[in-house]
Amino acid sequence: MEQIAHVDMDAFFVSVEELYDPTLRGKPVVVGAAGDERGVVAAASYEARKYGIHSAMPSRTAKRLCPEAIFLPGNYDRYQEWSDKVRKILERFTPIVQMVSIDEAYLDLTGTERLHGAAPAAGPAGSGAGGAGWTIAQKIQRAIWEETKLPCSIGVANSYLVAKVASDVAKPRGLLWVPAGAEAAFLSPLPVRRIPGIGAVTEKVLYAMGVGTVGELARVTEDQLVEAFGAWGKGLYLKARGQDTDLWFVDEEQKSISHERTFAEDVSDPKELDSTLAYLAELVGRRLREHCFHARTITLKLRTAEFRTLTRAKTLREPTDLDAVIYETAAALFRRAWDRKKKVRLVGIAAGSLTEGPQQLPLLEAERRARQEKLARAADKVRARFGTKAIRSAKTLPSKPR
DNA sequence: TCTGGGGTCCTAGGACCC
């Protein structure tokens, strides 16, 4: 019998901030864009949530809902450090730990009963009684709290899907075990939106079909779902029954590297757009070199003032990790995509079709490239020591002071 | 209300090849 635990840190970014500034405790705190900036809430304290604030909400809306809320820009390196500490704790309980994001992990507890001592008496979901998984989950939650003072919630079930939904329902500081056989009863009253993979669009279509809860979804036939959603319908059919739709194998290969910028105000000045592209190309190039990746596809992203997003991609003959090639490619795509009449809200550059290590090149070409690589790596070193802005090619300098 | 930044995966059409 599978036993999966889903460990989810509660209001993670805010909780870490509280470690460094205890006076934040009990106050409405938001990590993300400031209340007068373009951007969204990345994390909200439970106090802030009482005002209706939640993650992904525009910060300006959050500010309106709670003018006295404290807005923090966030310190992602710090969050990563605490995430690593949590991971190390988790790994003491089972070798099979998959961090699926900075603040959540799946643990496969199958077969760990002997290690941790089973308490096999069965009980209804959430009753707190029984299950080896339950016992371990209690120990994990306590260990994380004692060693980091960070709160988390844990769901335990026999599928990844139900474990994740359970940790979500348990929040905050909760523990929820869904015994085998109790999945349908547990899921049935929940709104479909609680199922991972069902977002705003799918929710709306389901609602139009008269489906609001997971129980109602489970009563729709597979044929009807395939009719309405195509291949995705089959996945919905399984999800409604608490079954995993994809294999949770560890796939650590990164597929793309990207950077983008939303301007504080929409921009129509070609020079400013060009310098931003050059800057983004440098960020992307640097990360490619850091990871020893070469990219064969460069994608330009552009979002207009009306919030229309378009992408233009170009596949190169030779994979690259050079700022200049990335910049030239992106700039050419940008010229093709932008009609100069529209104001621009966002530009971004993504590097895809990643390969590891350099490709074979003719000798002269290789030498020229080696020099460019050397230059780029030297610049990376300076940036590592003095910050991103210590070295920039002249192109990335803004056309006017900001 | 006015919508980040960094990702993954999926679909669909056209080009091109055999």
Next chain:
DNA sequence: TCTGGGGTCCTAGGACCC
């Protein structure tokens, strides 16, 4: 004059997640 089927690569858009 009419017109296959399968496979791969590329591009564009979009849903979704944290």
